[in-house]
Amino acid sequence: MSFAAISTEDKQRALSELSEVKSLFASKGWFPGTSGNLSIRVGDYAPDEFHFAITASGKDKSLSTPEDFLFVDQSGKPCETTRLKPSAETSIHCEIYRMTGCGAIFHIHSVFNSLVSELFWERKSIPVDGVELIKAFNIWDEEAQIEIPIVSNFAHVPSIVPEVTERLDPRIPGIMLRKHGIYAWGANAFEAKRHLEAFEFLFEYVYRWELLKRK
């Protein structure tokens, strides 16, 4: 499906959902120093052809302007003539959409997610054991144990992508970049938000539990 074939309503809906999520996350302090990025897919999906709206690079995400988002294709190239630049981390969004076919991807930096990624860096995953909120990921086993993958962080963003490809676990709707931030996704914006909020709760839980154990 070409970008032009996607209805204006679908595109508008994606933009208004992104705006809403952006204000909500900004109110939680989840975009320090213009960091973080959000995207929502529009139109049909095929692993080699899809389109999504993504936050523009370098904007203050606590403000709302008509230039907050732009549409890009599966390779991260803008679909329309624009002077906006897509987020510097667009290639990671492209790869997660390609691998999962999900509908929305939200990425934020937080102190807790950065701390636990360093605490468990040698293990290459953050273990979470029997915490109720694991159910937010549709994992319903009693006393479920999960491992949230951690990948290397590089200043050159495209260098991060191969490890995402290698480590993404289809059961876990998120991946952590070391001392950087979490990428969480879902079938739609509602689900991606639920997943992201659950991850952030679990990261704070894991951090505090580690401190208690060490006393």
Ligand SMILES: [Zn+2]
């Ligand atoms: Zn980031």
